[in-house]
Amino acid sequence: MAISRMFQILILSLFYYYSSYISVLAANNPTYNVQSYGAKSNGKSDCTNAFLSAWGAACASTAPATIYVPPGRYLLRNAYFSGSLCKNTAITIRIDGTLVAPSDYNAIGKNGSWLKFERVTGVSIYGGTLDGQGANLWACKNSGKNCPKGATSLAFYNSNNIRINGLVSVNSQMFHILVDGCRNANLVNVRVSAPGNSPNTDGIHVQQSSGVTIMNSHVATGDDCVSIGPGASNLWIENLACGPGHGISIGSLGWDMKEAGVQNVTVKTATFSGTENGVRVKTWARPSNGFVRDVLFQHLVMVNVQNPVIIDQNYCPNHQNCPHQGSGVKISNVRYEDIHGTSATQVAVKFDCSEMRPCSGIRLDEVNLTFRDKPATASCANAGGTADGVVKPSSCL
Ligand SMILES: *[C@@H]1O[C@H](CO)[C@@H](O)[C@H](O)[C@H]1NC(C)=O
Ligand SMILES: *[C@@H]1O[C@H](CO)[C@@H](O)[C@H](O)[C@H]1NC(C)=O
Ligand SMILES: *[C@@H]1O[C@H](CO)[C@@H](O)[C@H](O)[C@H]1NC(C)=O
Numbered sequence: 001m002a003i004s005r006m007f008q009i010l011i012l013s014l015f016y017y018y019s020s021y022i023s024v025l026a027a028n029n030p031t032y033n034v035q036s037y038g039a040k041s042n043g044k045s046d047c048t049n050a051f052l053s054a055w056g057a058a059c060a061s062t063a064p065a066t067i068y069v070p071p072g073r074y075l076l077r078n079a080y081f082s083g084s085l086c087k088n089t090a091i092t093i094r095i096d097g098t099l100v101a102p103s104d105y106n107a108i109g110k111n112g113s114w115l116k117f118e119r120v121t122g123v124s125i126y127g128g129t130l131d132g133q134g135a136n137l138w139a140c141k142n143s144g145k146n147c148p149k150g151a152t153s154l155a156f157y158n159s160n161n162i163r164i165n166g167l168v169s170v171n172s173q174m175f176h177i178l179v180d181g182c183r184n185a186n187l188v189n190v191r192v193s194a195p196g197n198s199p200n201t202d203g204i205h206v207q208q209s210s211g212v213t214i215m216n217s218h219v220a221t222g223d224d225c226v227s228i229g230p231g232a233s234n235l236w237i238e239n240l241a242c243g244p245g246h247g248i249s250i251g252s253l254g255w256d257m258k259e260a261g262v263q264n265v266t267v268k269t270a271t272f273s274g275t276e277n278g279v280r281v282k283t284w285a286r287p288s289n290g291f292v293r294d295v296l297f298q299h300l301v302m303v304n305v306q307n308p309v310i311i312d313q314n315y316c317p318n319h320q321n322c323p324h325q326g327s328g329v330k331i332s333n334v335r336y337e338d339i340h341g342t343s344a345t346q347v348a349v350k351f352d353c354s355e356m357r358p359c360s361g362i363r364l365d366e367v368n369l370t371f372r373d374k375p376a377t378a379s380c381a382n383a384g385g386t387a388d389g390v391v392k393p394s395s396c397l
Contacts, residue, residue, distance in 0.1 A: 031066040032057045034074070041072020043100055048077045059086035069095040069128065077102060078111045078151070083120035083159065091120075095128025101153075101173070105137035109148035109173055113155035120156070124163035130154060132172035138198045138222075150174035150200065157181050165189055175202045176221065182209040190217040196244030198222030203245065208260065210234050217241075224249045225275070230290060231260030238266075243273030247305070251282035252315055254290045254329040261291035271301045274344075278308035281331060283354070285316040288328040295334040302341035308369050309336055311362075311383070313354040327354040333361040334385075340368040348376035348393055351383035358382035368392045 032054040035041070039050035051067075051074075058065040065088055076099050101107075101114055108114045114132060117123060132153045140147035150173035156162055157178075162185040169176040169192050176192045179185050192203040203219035206212050207229030213236040219225035225242035228235065228250045242248065248270070250262055272278045279297045283290070302308040311331060316322035331353060348369035353359035362385030369376050369392065380396035387395035 029064050029066065030061060031068050033068045033070065035070060039069075039074055041070060041074060041097060043073030043075055045075060046077060047074040048079050051076060051079055052081070055081050058091045059088050062087050064088075064090035064092070066092045066094055069093070069097045069099075072097045073100050074098070075100050075102065076115065078108050078114060078116070080113075080116045080118065081120065082118050084118075086120060089122040089161075091122065092124045092126060093128075094126045098129040098131055100131045101133045101151075103133050103136070105134070105140070105150070105173060106148060108151045109137055111151055112149070113178070114151040114153050114173070116155045116157065117159055118157045120159045120162075122161045123159065124165070125167055127166045129168040129170065130172075131170050132176070134171045134173040134194065134198060134201065137173045138201075141199045142197075152176070152178045154178070155180065156185065160184055162186065167191070168193075170194065171198070172201050174200050175205045177204045179204070179206045179209050179212055182212065184211040185209065185213070187212070187214045188216050190214070192217075192219040192221055192225075194221045196220075196222055202227045205229060206232050206235060208232070212236070213238070215239055219245060221245045228262060228265065229253070230256075230262065232265065233263040235265045236268075237270065238268045240267075240270040241273070242270060243275045243303075245275050247272055247275045247277035247280055249277065249280045249282055250292055250295065251280070252284055253292065254283040254286055254288035254327050256290075257288055259288050259290035261293065263291075263293050265295045267297050267300070269299045271303065272305045272308070273303045274305070276306050277310055278302050278305045278339075279310075280307065281311045281334065282315050283313045283327040283329040283331075285314045285322040285325050285327050287324055287326075290329040292329065292331045293333050296337070297335065297339065298337045300339045302339065302343065302369060304342050304344045306344045307347070307350060308341070308343050309339060309349045309367070311351045311353055311359060314352055326356045328357060329354065330357045331359040334359070335363045336365070336367055338366045343369045343371045343376045346371050346377055347379050349378040351380045351397070353382040355382050358384060360384045362397055363388070364391045364395050364397070365389050366391070
Protein backbone atom coordinates (compact mmCIF):
# COMPACT_ATOMS: atom_id res chain seq x y z
CA MET A 1 0.00 0.00 0.00
CA ALA A 2 2.66 2.47 1.07
CA ILE A 3 4.73 1.61 -1.91
CA SER A 4 1.94 2.09 -4.37
CA ARG A 5 1.06 5.43 -2.73
CA MET A 6 4.67 6.55 -3.09
CA PHE A 7 4.61 5.41 -6.65
CA GLN A 8 1.45 7.42 -7.25
CA ILE A 9 3.07 10.55 -5.83
CA LEU A 10 6.14 9.97 -7.90
CA ILE A 11 4.10 9.64 -11.10
CA LEU A 12 2.01 12.70 -10.22
CA SER A 13 5.02 14.84 -9.49
CA LEU A 14 6.77 13.64 -12.65
CA PHE A 15 3.64 14.56 -14.56
CA TYR A 16 3.55 17.96 -12.85
CA TYR A 17 7.17 18.69 -13.69
CA TYR A 18 6.69 17.47 -17.22
CA SER A 19 3.65 19.68 -17.84
CA SER A 20 5.27 22.75 -16.33
CA TYR A 21 8.34 22.01 -18.46
CA ILE A 22 6.11 21.89 -21.54
CA SER A 23 4.37 25.15 -20.65
CA VAL A 24 7.72 26.84 -20.00
CA LEU A 25 8.86 25.62 -23.41
CA ALA A 26 5.70 26.99 -25.01
CA ALA A 27 6.05 30.34 -23.25
CA ASN A 28 9.68 30.63 -24.27
CA ASN A 29 9.13 29.46 -27.81
CA PRO A 30 6.43 31.66 -29.22
CA THR A 31 4.55 30.71 -32.35
CA TYR A 32 3.59 33.34 -34.87
CA ASN A 33 0.68 32.24 -36.98
CA VAL A 34 0.65 34.14 -40.28
CA GLN A 35 -3.15 34.28 -40.09
CA SER A 36 -2.82 36.40 -36.93
CA TYR A 37 -0.95 38.89 -39.11
CA GLY A 38 -3.69 39.03 -41.70
CA ALA A 39 -2.80 36.19 -44.07
CA LYS A 40 -5.84 34.66 -45.81
CA SER A 41 -5.71 31.08 -47.01
CA ASN A 42 -7.87 31.66 -50.10
CA GLY A 43 -5.02 31.85 -52.62
CA LYS A 44 -6.24 35.26 -53.79
CA SER A 45 -5.44 37.81 -51.10
CA ASP A 46 -1.88 39.12 -51.13
CA CYS A 47 -0.26 37.70 -47.99
CA THR A 48 3.22 39.17 -48.49
CA ASN A 49 2.96 41.75 -45.73
CA ALA A 50 1.43 39.27 -43.28
CA PHE A 51 4.37 36.88 -43.80
CA LEU A 52 6.88 39.71 -43.45
CA SER A 53 5.18 40.89 -40.24
CA ALA A 54 5.35 37.38 -38.77
CA TRP A 55 9.02 37.29 -39.75
CA GLY A 56 9.59 40.65 -38.08
CA ALA A 57 7.93 39.43 -34.88
CA ALA A 58 9.99 36.21 -34.81
CA CYS A 59 13.14 38.24 -35.43
CA ALA A 60 12.42 40.57 -32.53
CA SER A 61 12.63 37.70 -30.04
CA THR A 62 15.86 35.97 -29.08
CA ALA A 63 14.15 32.73 -27.98
CA PRO A 64 13.62 30.03 -30.59
CA ALA A 65 10.42 30.90 -32.46
CA THR A 66 8.08 29.25 -34.90
CA ILE A 67 6.28 30.90 -37.78
CA TYR A 68 3.27 28.77 -38.58
CA VAL A 69 1.46 28.60 -41.90
CA PRO A 70 -1.83 26.65 -41.55
CA PRO A 71 -3.28 24.58 -44.42
CA GLY A 72 -4.61 26.52 -47.39
CA ARG A 73 -3.22 28.56 -50.26
CA TYR A 74 -1.36 31.82 -49.69
CA LEU A 75 -0.63 34.24 -52.50
CA LEU A 76 2.77 35.88 -52.12
CA ARG A 77 4.66 38.43 -54.21
CA ASN A 78 8.41 38.91 -53.83
CA ALA A 79 9.06 38.35 -50.15
CA TYR A 80 12.51 39.17 -48.85
CA PHE A 81 13.30 37.84 -45.39
CA SER A 82 16.30 39.73 -44.22
CA GLY A 83 18.49 38.69 -41.35
CA SER A 84 20.27 42.00 -40.98
CA LEU A 85 17.93 43.24 -38.23
CA CYS A 86 17.08 39.78 -36.93
CA LYS A 87 18.01 38.99 -33.32
CA ASN A 88 16.83 35.40 -33.58
CA THR A 89 19.13 32.56 -34.60
CA ALA A 90 16.54 29.75 -34.33
CA ILE A 91 13.47 30.41 -36.44
CA THR A 92 11.40 27.48 -37.60
CA ILE A 93 8.93 28.05 -40.40
CA ARG A 94 6.39 25.25 -40.30
CA ILE A 95 4.25 25.19 -43.41
CA ASP A 96 1.14 23.06 -43.71
CA GLY A 97 -0.11 25.04 -46.69
CA THR A 98 0.90 26.06 -50.21
CA LEU A 99 2.56 29.35 -51.07
CA VAL A 100 1.49 30.48 -54.53
CA ALA A 101 3.21 32.98 -56.83
CA PRO A 102 1.08 35.47 -58.80
CA SER A 103 -0.14 34.01 -62.09
CA ASP A 104 1.18 37.06 -63.99
CA TYR A 105 4.86 36.20 -64.26
CA ASN A 106 5.87 39.85 -64.53
CA ALA A 107 4.80 40.36 -60.92
CA ILE A 108 7.85 38.46 -59.60
CA GLY A 109 9.79 37.50 -62.72
CA LYS A 110 12.01 40.57 -62.89
CA ASN A 111 13.40 40.36 -59.38
CA GLY A 112 15.54 37.24 -59.45
CA SER A 113 13.99 35.61 -56.41
CA TRP A 114 10.46 35.04 -55.28
CA LEU A 115 11.07 34.03 -51.64
CA LYS A 116 14.49 35.28 -50.61
CA PHE A 117 16.34 34.81 -47.34
CA GLU A 118 19.43 36.94 -46.96
CA ARG A 119 21.98 37.01 -44.14
CA VAL A 120 19.90 34.77 -41.93
CA THR A 121 21.24 32.29 -39.37
CA GLY A 122 19.47 29.20 -38.06
CA VAL A 123 16.37 29.21 -40.24
CA SER A 124 14.55 25.87 -40.66
CA ILE A 125 11.70 25.29 -43.06
CA TYR A 126 9.56 22.23 -42.39
CA GLY A 127 7.02 21.03 -44.90
CA GLY A 128 5.18 23.29 -47.30
CA THR A 129 4.59 23.47 -51.01
CA LEU A 130 5.86 26.32 -53.18
CA ASP A 131 4.02 26.83 -56.44
CA GLY A 132 5.97 29.18 -58.71
CA GLN A 133 3.27 29.13 -61.45
CA GLY A 134 6.01 29.15 -64.06
CA ALA A 135 4.06 27.76 -67.05
CA ASN A 136 3.24 31.11 -68.68
CA LEU A 137 6.83 32.29 -68.42
CA TRP A 138 8.17 29.04 -69.94
CA ALA A 139 5.70 29.43 -72.81
CA CYS A 140 6.96 32.98 -73.33
CA LYS A 141 10.60 31.78 -73.30
CA ASN A 142 9.87 28.87 -75.61
CA SER A 143 8.17 31.16 -78.11
CA GLY A 144 11.40 33.18 -78.42
CA LYS A 145 9.71 36.36 -77.25
CA ASN A 146 11.40 38.86 -74.99
CA CYS A 147 10.55 37.67 -71.49
CA PRO A 148 11.83 38.41 -68.02
CA LYS A 149 14.51 36.03 -66.76
CA GLY A 150 12.19 34.64 -64.09
CA ALA A 151 12.52 34.25 -60.36
CA THR A 152 14.11 31.50 -58.29
CA SER A 153 11.38 30.17 -56.02
CA LEU A 154 13.40 29.88 -52.81
CA ALA A 155 16.78 31.56 -52.46
CA PHE A 156 19.22 31.63 -49.55
CA TYR A 157 22.02 34.18 -49.81
CA ASN A 158 24.91 34.65 -47.39
CA SER A 159 23.22 32.61 -44.69
CA ASN A 160 24.34 30.02 -42.16
CA ASN A 161 22.88 26.90 -40.56
CA ILE A 162 19.90 26.41 -42.81
CA ARG A 163 17.63 23.40 -42.68
CA ILE A 164 14.95 22.47 -45.19
CA ASN A 165 12.97 19.32 -44.54
CA GLY A 166 9.95 18.05 -46.44
CA LEU A 167 9.59 20.97 -48.81
CA VAL A 168 7.87 20.51 -52.18
CA SER A 169 8.61 22.96 -54.98
CA VAL A 170 6.56 22.82 -58.16
CA ASN A 171 6.71 24.76 -61.41
CA SER A 172 9.26 27.36 -60.52
CA GLN A 173 9.75 30.14 -63.07
CA MET A 174 13.51 29.56 -62.93
CA PHE A 175 15.65 27.67 -60.37
CA HIS A 176 13.56 25.99 -57.69
CA ILE A 177 16.06 26.35 -54.82
CA LEU A 178 19.26 28.39 -54.68
CA VAL A 179 21.97 28.21 -52.02
CA ASP A 180 24.51 30.99 -52.62
CA GLY A 181 27.17 32.26 -50.23
CA CYS A 182 26.03 29.98 -47.41
CA ARG A 183 27.68 27.80 -44.78
CA ASN A 184 26.01 24.65 -43.48
CA ALA A 185 22.76 24.02 -45.25
CA ASN A 186 20.86 20.77 -44.86
CA LEU A 187 18.25 19.91 -47.46
CA VAL A 188 16.38 16.67 -46.79
CA ASN A 189 13.22 15.10 -48.18
CA VAL A 190 12.94 17.78 -50.82
CA ARG A 191 10.71 17.19 -53.84
CA VAL A 192 11.06 19.27 -56.93
CA SER A 193 8.76 18.91 -59.87
CA ALA A 194 8.34 20.68 -63.19
CA PRO A 195 7.87 19.38 -66.73
CA GLY A 196 10.90 17.97 -68.56
CA ASN A 197 10.69 20.73 -71.16
CA SER A 198 10.47 23.70 -68.78
CA PRO A 199 13.48 25.96 -69.50
CA ASN A 200 16.06 26.90 -66.82
CA THR A 201 14.17 25.19 -64.02
CA ASP A 202 17.22 23.77 -62.21
CA GLY A 203 16.21 21.83 -59.11
CA ILE A 204 18.83 22.91 -56.58
CA HIS A 205 21.69 25.23 -57.45
CA VAL A 206 24.62 25.53 -55.04
CA GLN A 207 27.48 28.01 -55.37
CA GLN A 208 29.98 29.92 -53.21
CA SER A 209 28.85 27.70 -50.36
CA SER A 210 30.44 25.21 -48.00
CA GLY A 211 28.92 22.36 -46.01
CA VAL A 212 25.74 21.85 -48.03
CA THR A 213 24.08 18.43 -47.85
CA ILE A 214 21.20 17.27 -50.02
CA MET A 215 19.68 13.96 -48.93
CA ASN A 216 16.70 11.70 -49.65
CA SER A 217 15.37 13.98 -52.34
CA HIS A 218 13.60 13.66 -55.65
CA VAL A 219 14.04 16.10 -58.50
CA ALA A 220 12.06 15.96 -61.74
CA THR A 221 12.53 19.08 -63.81
CA GLY A 222 13.51 20.68 -67.14
CA ASP A 223 17.14 21.53 -66.38
CA ASP A 224 19.84 20.23 -64.02
CA CYS A 225 18.53 18.28 -61.03
CA VAL A 226 21.41 19.71 -59.03
CA SER A 227 23.79 22.28 -60.47
CA ILE A 228 27.02 23.19 -58.79
CA GLY A 229 28.59 26.55 -59.45
CA PRO A 230 31.90 28.25 -58.61
CA GLY A 231 33.05 28.19 -55.00
CA ALA A 232 31.09 25.12 -53.89
CA SER A 233 33.01 22.98 -51.41
CA ASN A 234 32.27 20.16 -48.97
CA LEU A 235 29.06 19.34 -50.77
CA TRP A 236 27.36 16.02 -50.02
CA ILE A 237 24.53 14.59 -52.11
CA GLU A 238 23.07 11.23 -51.08
CA ASN A 239 19.95 9.31 -52.05
CA LEU A 240 18.81 11.41 -54.94
CA ALA A 241 16.36 10.43 -57.64
CA CYS A 242 16.80 12.56 -60.76
CA GLY A 243 14.63 12.60 -63.87
CA PRO A 244 13.42 13.99 -66.04
CA GLY A 245 16.15 16.60 -66.06
CA HIS A 246 19.73 17.24 -67.15
CA GLY A 247 21.38 15.26 -64.35
CA ILE A 248 23.87 16.52 -61.80
CA SER A 249 26.19 19.12 -63.23
CA ILE A 250 29.35 20.67 -61.87
CA GLY A 251 29.29 23.79 -64.01
CA SER A 252 29.18 25.55 -66.20
CA LEU A 253 32.44 26.80 -64.74
CA GLY A 254 35.23 28.92 -66.09
CA TRP A 255 33.29 31.81 -67.55
CA ASP A 256 35.38 34.24 -65.53
CA MET A 257 39.15 34.56 -65.63
CA LYS A 258 39.27 34.69 -61.85
CA GLU A 259 36.91 32.15 -60.40
CA ALA A 260 36.59 30.20 -57.15
CA GLY A 261 37.10 26.46 -57.60
CA VAL A 262 34.86 23.51 -56.75
CA GLN A 263 36.29 21.13 -54.19
CA ASN A 264 35.28 18.03 -52.20
CA VAL A 265 31.98 17.01 -53.76
CA THR A 266 30.40 13.62 -53.03
CA VAL A 267 27.46 12.21 -54.96
CA LYS A 268 26.50 8.90 -53.43
CA THR A 269 23.58 6.58 -54.21
CA ALA A 270 21.63 8.30 -56.94
CA THR A 271 19.37 7.14 -59.75
CA PHE A 272 19.08 8.95 -63.05
CA SER A 273 16.07 8.12 -65.20
CA GLY A 274 15.89 9.26 -68.81
CA THR A 275 18.02 12.31 -68.13
CA GLU A 276 20.07 14.30 -70.64
CA ASN A 277 23.22 13.61 -68.61
CA GLY A 278 24.13 11.55 -65.60
CA VAL A 279 27.05 13.15 -63.81
CA ARG A 280 28.67 15.96 -65.73
CA VAL A 281 31.52 18.38 -65.30
CA LYS A 282 31.21 21.24 -67.75
CA THR A 283 33.53 24.18 -68.31
CA TRP A 284 33.54 27.00 -70.80
CA ALA A 285 36.29 26.91 -73.42
CA ARG A 286 37.69 30.14 -72.02
CA PRO A 287 40.75 31.09 -70.00
CA SER A 288 40.14 30.82 -66.25
CA ASN A 289 42.02 30.03 -63.07
CA GLY A 290 39.15 27.88 -61.76
CA PHE A 291 39.44 24.22 -60.76
CA VAL A 292 37.47 21.12 -59.87
CA ARG A 293 39.13 18.68 -57.49
CA ASP A 294 38.36 15.82 -55.12
CA VAL A 295 35.04 14.61 -56.49
CA LEU A 296 33.52 11.20 -55.78
CA PHE A 297 30.63 9.74 -57.78
CA GLN A 298 29.65 6.46 -56.12
CA HIS A 299 26.82 3.89 -56.37
CA LEU A 300 24.96 5.44 -59.28
CA VAL A 301 22.29 3.78 -61.39
CA MET A 302 21.68 5.06 -64.92
CA VAL A 303 18.40 4.22 -66.64
CA ASN A 304 18.45 5.19 -70.30
CA VAL A 305 20.64 8.25 -69.72
CA GLN A 306 22.10 10.15 -72.66
CA ASN A 307 25.58 10.92 -71.32
CA PRO A 308 25.93 8.92 -68.12
CA VAL A 309 29.52 9.99 -67.41
CA ILE A 310 30.78 13.16 -69.07
CA ILE A 311 33.44 15.81 -68.69
CA ASP A 312 33.00 18.55 -71.27
CA GLN A 313 35.68 21.22 -71.25
CA ASN A 314 34.80 22.53 -74.66
CA TYR A 315 31.49 24.12 -73.81
CA CYS A 316 30.89 27.01 -76.17
CA PRO A 317 27.36 27.12 -77.54
CA ASN A 318 27.17 28.59 -81.05
CA HIS A 319 30.96 29.10 -80.89
CA GLN A 320 30.40 32.44 -79.27
CA ASN A 321 32.23 34.06 -76.36
CA CYS A 322 35.21 31.72 -76.42
CA PRO A 323 37.99 33.94 -77.82
CA HIS A 324 40.92 31.63 -77.11
CA GLN A 325 39.17 28.25 -77.36
CA GLY A 326 40.32 26.01 -74.53
CA SER A 327 39.31 25.87 -70.90
CA GLY A 328 41.67 27.01 -68.19
CA VAL A 329 39.79 25.07 -65.51
CA LYS A 330 41.97 22.31 -64.04
CA ILE A 331 40.09 19.10 -63.26
CA SER A 332 41.76 16.57 -60.97
CA ASN A 333 41.00 13.63 -58.68
CA VAL A 334 37.54 12.72 -59.93
CA ARG A 335 36.51 9.18 -58.98
CA TYR A 336 33.70 7.09 -60.47
CA GLU A 337 32.91 4.00 -58.37
CA ASP A 338 30.12 1.48 -58.97
CA ILE A 339 28.29 3.16 -61.79
CA HIS A 340 26.01 0.89 -63.75
CA GLY A 341 22.96 0.78 -65.97
CA THR A 342 21.97 1.81 -69.45
CA SER A 343 23.14 4.58 -71.70
CA ALA A 344 20.84 6.08 -74.34
CA THR A 345 23.87 7.09 -76.42
CA GLN A 346 26.66 4.89 -77.74
CA VAL A 347 29.35 6.93 -75.99
CA ALA A 348 28.56 6.23 -72.37
CA VAL A 349 31.79 7.59 -70.92
CA LYS A 350 33.21 10.79 -72.36
CA PHE A 351 36.18 12.74 -71.05
CA ASP A 352 36.68 15.73 -73.33
CA CYS A 353 39.28 17.64 -71.35
CA SER A 354 41.20 20.82 -71.97
CA GLU A 355 44.28 20.66 -74.15
CA MET A 356 45.78 23.52 -72.14
CA ARG A 357 45.14 21.91 -68.76
CA PRO A 358 44.47 18.18 -69.18
CA CYS A 359 42.38 16.30 -66.62
CA SER A 360 44.41 14.25 -64.16
CA GLY A 361 43.61 11.66 -61.54
CA ILE A 362 40.41 10.40 -63.17
CA ARG A 363 39.67 7.02 -61.62
CA LEU A 364 37.17 4.42 -62.78
CA ASP A 365 36.31 1.46 -60.57
CA GLU A 366 33.44 -0.95 -61.24
CA VAL A 367 31.73 0.84 -64.07
CA ASN A 368 29.32 -1.12 -66.25
CA LEU A 369 27.23 0.79 -68.75
CA THR A 370 25.47 -0.78 -71.70
CA PHE A 371 23.92 0.68 -74.82
CA ARG A 372 20.88 -1.13 -76.22
CA ASP A 373 22.32 -4.46 -75.06
CA LYS A 374 25.40 -3.74 -77.13
CA PRO A 375 28.75 -2.59 -75.83
CA ALA A 376 28.84 1.13 -75.24
CA THR A 377 32.01 3.07 -76.03
CA ALA A 378 34.27 5.48 -74.20
CA SER A 379 35.98 8.53 -75.58
CA CYS A 380 38.93 10.42 -74.12
CA ALA A 381 40.81 13.58 -74.99
CA ASN A 382 43.52 15.01 -72.75
CA ALA A 383 42.40 12.81 -69.85
CA GLY A 384 44.76 10.96 -67.54
CA GLY A 385 43.99 8.48 -64.79
CA THR A 386 43.49 4.82 -63.94
CA ALA A 387 40.86 2.08 -64.12
CA ASP A 388 40.27 -0.79 -61.68
CA GLY A 389 37.87 -3.71 -61.49
CA VAL A 390 35.30 -4.27 -64.19
CA VAL A 391 35.16 -1.23 -66.42
CA LYS A 392 32.76 -1.35 -69.37
CA PRO A 393 33.07 0.27 -71.81
CA SER A 394 36.82 -0.31 -71.41
CA SER A 395 38.70 2.68 -70.23
CA CYS A 396 40.39 5.01 -72.68
CA LEU A 397 42.34 6.84 -69.97
C1 LIG B 1 12.11 44.24 -57.40
O1 LIG B 1 13.02 44.88 -58.24
C2 LIG B 1 12.73 46.26 -58.47
C3 LIG B 1 13.70 46.77 -59.50
O2 LIG B 1 15.02 46.36 -59.20
C4 LIG B 1 12.83 47.01 -57.15
O3 LIG B 1 12.51 48.34 -57.35
C5 LIG B 1 11.87 46.39 -56.16
O4 LIG B 1 12.03 46.98 -54.91
C6 LIG B 1 12.13 44.91 -56.04
N1 LIG B 1 11.12 44.29 -55.20
C7 LIG B 1 11.39 43.93 -53.98
C8 LIG B 1 10.29 43.26 -53.26
O5 LIG B 1 12.46 44.13 -53.46
C1 LIG C 1 34.55 16.97 -47.43
O1 LIG C 1 33.20 17.31 -47.20
C2 LIG C 1 32.57 16.54 -46.22
C3 LIG C 1 31.13 16.99 -46.14
O2 LIG C 1 30.55 16.91 -47.39
C4 LIG C 1 33.26 16.69 -44.89
O3 LIG C 1 32.67 15.85 -43.95
C5 LIG C 1 34.72 16.34 -45.04
O4 LIG C 1 35.40 16.62 -43.84
C6 LIG C 1 35.34 17.18 -46.15
N1 LIG C 1 36.71 16.73 -46.37
C7 LIG C 1 37.72 17.58 -46.34
C8 LIG C 1 39.06 17.00 -46.59
O5 LIG C 1 37.57 18.78 -46.12
C1 LIG D 1 27.17 -5.48 -67.00
O1 LIG D 1 25.79 -5.19 -67.02
C2 LIG D 1 25.06 -6.06 -67.87
C3 LIG D 1 23.65 -5.54 -67.94
O2 LIG D 1 23.12 -5.30 -66.67
C4 LIG D 1 25.14 -7.47 -67.32
O3 LIG D 1 24.44 -8.35 -68.16
C5 LIG D 1 26.60 -7.88 -67.25
O4 LIG D 1 26.71 -9.16 -66.65
C6 LIG D 1 27.41 -6.89 -66.47
N1 LIG D 1 28.81 -7.22 -66.59
C7 LIG D 1 29.60 -7.36 -65.54
C8 LIG D 1 31.01 -7.79 -65.84
O5 LIG D 1 29.26 -7.14 -64.40
